[in-house]
Amino acid sequence: MSRNAFPESWDYKTDILVVGFGGAGACAAIAAADRGADVLIVEKQAEDGYYSNTRMSGGAFHSPRPDGNRDVLEAYALAMFSGDNLPWKLEGELPSAIASELAAAWAEYAPQNLAWMQDLDPEYSAVEERGAAFPEFPGADESAYRVLRSTYSGEINNKNRCQKDDPKSVTESGEAFYTCL
Structure with a gap:
């Protein structure tokens, strides 16, 4: 309308x-x-x-591996959400109770992100782009943290090409993420 x-x-x-x-x-x-x-x-x-910003984005999302150590992932998330470890503190500091609750929820649910997307559409796929954004934070390696990029083609070669209205099977990045949703 x-x-x-x-x-x-x-x-x-x-x-x-x-x-x-x-x-x-x-x-x-x-x-x-x-x-x-x-x-x-x-x-x-x-x-x-x-045409949302999501469709124009890189289509990356955070989904630590489900077999990672949940306690370590929570420590890593707390280091991110508290703001204490970020010298520039762009996000500001959260009160510790809020940061702790947020980190616990993140550690519980974030590892399910890829499976949730694949439950929406079994043809959806993602490729690992990188590990932890802050490798110096506690638990960065042990948490099995990863950032994934969305794809239906199985690749992420066309992340800078407009894919609006392309067939689903060739979409990547933000267009693939949005197509799945």
């Missing part, structure tokens, strides 16, 4: 309202719907010209 097609006022009832249909919004909507919630997504871009 285009912006001009919206009525002056409207009333919808929903369990979950997701604002924005990029990667995060799509993941939130899918997870909520899978748990039985009635989900409504609102997006500011017109449907006929929609």
Whole structure:
């Protein structure tokens, strides 16, 4: 529906309202719907010209190997989320209780990211781009941390080529990530 097609006022009832249909919004909507919630997504871009930042991105995501040491992954995540180990502190410091809870959740759920994407579409694949972003943080190696890049072609050769509207089988990077969602 285009912006001009919206009525002056409207009333919808929903369990979950997701604002924005990029990667995060799509993941939130899918997870909520899978748990039985009635989900409504609102997006500011017109449907006929929609092209999210996720589709233009590198399609990379974090998914430590599931066989890694969870306690060590939590220590690594705490080093990231606390801000204490980042001299430039772009993200700022989180209170330690929040950083600890976030690190525990990250260590529990992040290793499931690749499997979750592959459950959405068994044809989806990912290739390892690199390990831990902060190799000097505690647990960087032992945590089995990895950053993956999305692909349907099995490669990531075309990450700088526009793949909008390409067949699914040749998409890579952000277009492949979004296609899976």
